[in-house]
Amino acid sequence: MLLxxxxxxxxxxxxxxxxxxxQLFEEWMSTMxxxxxxxxxxxxxxxxxxxxEANRFLLRHLLLLLSGICxxxxxxxxTVGNLAICLSPNLLRPPQxxxxxxxxxxTGKVTQLVEFLIDHHEELLGEEVAGLxxxxxxxxxxxxxxxxxxxVSPVAPxxxxxxxxxxxxx
Numbered sequence: 615m616l617l618x619x620x621x622x623x624x625x626x627x628x629x630x631x632x633x634x635x636x637q638l639f640e641e642w643m644s645t646m647x648x649x650x651x652x653x654x655x656x657x658x659x660x661x662x663x664x665x666x667e668a669n670r671f672l673l674r675h676l677l678l679l680l681s682g683i684c685x686x687x688x689x690x691x692x693t694v695g696n697l698a699i700c701l702s703p704n705l706l707r708p709p710q711x712x713x714x715x716x717x718x719x720x721t722g723k724v725t726q727l728v729e730f731l732i733d734h735h736e737e738l739l740g741e742e743v744a745g746l747x748x749x750x751x752x753x754x755x756x757x758x759x760x761x762x763x764x765x766v767s768p769v770a771p772x773x774x775x776x777x778x779x780x781x782x783x784x
Contacts, residue, residue, distance in 0.1 A: 626676075626704035633669055633676070634706040642706060643720075646727055654730070655737055662738070677735035684732065698728040 626633060634642055638661055645657035662670060680697050683690045692700075702725040712720065731738065 623701070623704060626701065629669075632704070632706050633673060635665055635669060636707060636709045638664055639706060639709050642727055643723055646723060646730070651734075655734060658731070658734075658738055674739050677731055677739065680732045681735055694729050694732050695725075697732065698725045702728040 631637065641661045641664070645654055645661055648654040648657050662673070665673065680694075680701075683692050683697060684694050687693055703721060705728055706724050708717070708720050
């Protein structure tokens with residue numbers, strides 16, 4: 615699981631203009647200034663519609679994955695806040711270099727944005743995410759889960775001939 619997390623983070627880091635598109639940074643940040651949840655969701659939908667299709671596609675799948683990880687917090691030990699802290703710098707950055715104290719403040723705002731996106735992904739992306747979730751419900755269990763319940767056939771003791779062939783001595 616750790617390797618998959620590293621690969622995902624690496625993928626997100628390699629997107630040159632970031633998944634949420636650096637050129638839209640100010641628009642993303644202005645959505646978080648909305649006071650009502652409905653206004654914020656409407657503003658987020660508007661900004662998300664400006665993303666390239668490939669970014670929207672990846673964002674839908676990423677938010678669904680992250681919400682699944684959060685739902686299994688007892689196993690994953692990752693809350694929405696933890697995930698947002700880990701991934702937000704790889705999803706959106708200010709378009710220009712900033713002094714360290716200002717950058718820390720902006721990174722905190724991006725983290726809040728990512729938390730909100732994860733928490734409200736179904737309302738934000740609507741039926742698109744619901745369809746993806748239904749597809750995921752039909753997945754087969756992970757290999758580890760299968761191994762835990764699988765029956766193991768007993769191992770027969772080695773014959774004298776097998777022992778001598780493998781170099782074992784009595």
